[in-house]
Amino acid sequence: MSEKRIIVVGGGLGGLWATLRIAEAGIPVDLFSLFEVKRSHSACAQGGINACMDTKGDRDTTWQHIVDTIKGGGYLGNQPPIKTMCEEAPGLVRTFERMGVTFSRTAEGIMDLRHFGGVKNMRTCFAGASTGQQLLYGVDEQVRRYEDMGVVKKYEWWEFLSVVKNDEGSCRGITAMDLRTMKVYSFKADAVVLATGGLGLIYGRSTNSTNSTGAAASRVYQQGAEFMNGEFIQFHPTGMPGDDKNRLMTEAARGEGGRIWVPKDPKNSRDPMQIPEEDRFYFLEEWYPAFGNTVPRDVASRAIWKVVKHMGLGLRGEDRVYLDLTHLDRHFIETRLGAILDIYQTFSGQDPREVPMEIFPATHYSMGGLWVDFEKDETTNAMVHHSPRNHQTSIPGLFACGECDGAYHGANRLGANSLLSASFSGRVVGESASIYVKGMQKKSKDIKDSAFEFERQRQEGINDGLMKCDGTENAYTLHKELGELMTKKVSVERNNDELDHALEELKNLEERSHHLDLGDSQTWSNTTLQYARQVQDMIVLAQVIAKGARLRDECRGAHYKAGFDIAIPEGKFPGDPEWDEYVVKWKANNEKWLKSTIAKHTEDGPEISYREVDTSVFPVEKPRDYR
């Protein structure tokens, strides 16, 4: 085994893939996670994973997958990594299959495919409606095999606090807190991979798990890592509103034939099953006849927003519309959507096979994340395999993969591309981090201890400060206020007055978060101390989201400001002069705004700059048009 070591933080799909590839390269891995890795949020992904298998007679192509991903993301994603991801997707899915993942089958016994949003062909591989759970378990089992061989050492119930850098500014280890004793320790490593997932908890209620706070990403951002495209937050159109969480109803519900509608007359309070077809408004089908209910998520979310907030057609005047599966064959939806039907029934008490579900857009996914590098092959415009630059953050030696990086989805993510990007980027980072450490002269174990001890003491000092703090603020209440603020002012539709207000409020919250009263002085398993630190870091990262949104005066993907919308002329298509005028305006806007937002931390808040997008694969010629 190698004398080098790599630390992976986070044990969801991305972190486990990274761990697996590093272990396969013969390099020992220390894997840190807040809880048993098998309980990670990847398990919540339901619908599937995209890969061009072309087994449905659609003549689907990898090229079309690349184009759909680029256009779906409003052209904001760097194209070489997207290209390579889509090219490698079928091989990745075949590897999952070999791991024993229970993908759903056709009558011939091969992998079945389903429809998903923003795509005309069937391209989504799935395992019932629990695809994320099955993929996570597949890699979890492989990592356990290496754990059994002694190559992987798990640190479960540990919280990552910071990276430790050497004199040259390279990352050479981390500090982490044992969540039982609450003591801080430092760990040396030759490279560190961050795979810490999403940040939905910044919005309070979201579709995310309660541990998806974004705190780890915020911590390295505060240590100098650049954060990219923070303002691009996906609001999933079909969330089931709840007090504790907005539970996700998979996009596969639309892909498998689910229809979204509201009664034409908002005063129509009849049982939905009694409302005749002619009194129903299937607004997605009417507005977007080509894609109908399977338009991309940002388009669907804004349409629901418009119907409810601007046209006043929400059910009973509330923030709800129907997602209807009742017209579909019961056995068909049972085998293909069983897992979510159960979730809906459990939490609402209603059977979605009998009555339409009630849904509304919910905070779901962060397209933005830590900026990561890639090396491009100039002849093919693909990512160079095994380059140590791939997925390295702006802190040398610190890598990132999965939802905490901002690499693949541009301004909006297509459904079933997240399990793909998490898996693919985890595998890439495993390879690039392995190559990176192999080329290193100085082993981490030979580095002097002082830098580690200094950082450990700094972190312990933060804990001591919080434990002794006799302020008046409650961490749980502050988090609730943060969530309400973000949901109200940095949401599906944004405007600059509200964003200015949000930024001011966030400054207030930040100030207040330094005057906490934990109400728990116990040093054993103190979850309030853990939570308090996360809330402080969430507030810092929220400012990146709000500031990026404030400065971006345009509409792109999930980021929408009504005042800056360049709308497609109604009823006009390529060939019409009005369409050509529209394209001219669209291109002029791209000149100005087709740039990645880069946030750097300063004491006064995020400092924003912009960086060119690599569009060498598919030229920015055709506007998104899902009509």
Next chain:
Amino acid sequence: MTNTIRFKIKRQDSPDSSPYWQEFEIPYKAGHNVVSALMVIRETPVTRDGKKVKPVVWECNCMEEVCGACTMLINGEVKQSCSALIDDLDQPIVLEPMSKFPVVRDLMVDRNRMFENLKKSKAWVDIDGSWDIHEGAPRISQEEWDRTYIFSRCITCGSCLEVCPQFDKDNDFMGAQIIAQVYLKNTHPTGKFKSADRLHALMGKGGIAECGNAQNCVEVCPKEIPLTTAIGDVGRQVTFQVLKDWFGK
């Protein structure tokens, strides 16, 4: 209908300290589940008799019954607290940590044993490496998929072990969770190549012979996994394996 929700919660500060009970009362709100109610309690942790106490500690993550984290005893029954709706429960709602695992603090327990047993039983498919071999897995019929998919939905919650009379803190019994995973891997077209290794893990101390056939496990599994089917089938596999081992093949 009452306009409050009452809780009686068993608390314990650390693994070695003694447990004690506290009662809480929060305003009623439609749609509350046990976790969302615990979130209200932790924000203002004041007991029914007005005493300010430490926030209650428990474990949760996905909030949609797919991660297994928030499992606890609710009115004496083992359940995921995220999907335990208040409207379905008698009050005061009694919350206790699972009894078959060591308590960490309050309602949080240490279920590491379940993961260690996954290691012991080699519950994985051996592959040469995680690269593409340009060939899919063997074909699987829809009927076969129907039979096995349900076993892959196990969320490692430990409910089956909590109610198992043979599983306790001081023995090595692996229980239905592991037997079901061995069944799943031994059924897989390439996973079955290593069936013998898994069956051997289930032969000795803590193995399948210790199952007392009480069949409580299958009653409480939140994913309705047919655990007793797996126990029956794997039991037969182990018997055949014993014979194979005797006859040297």
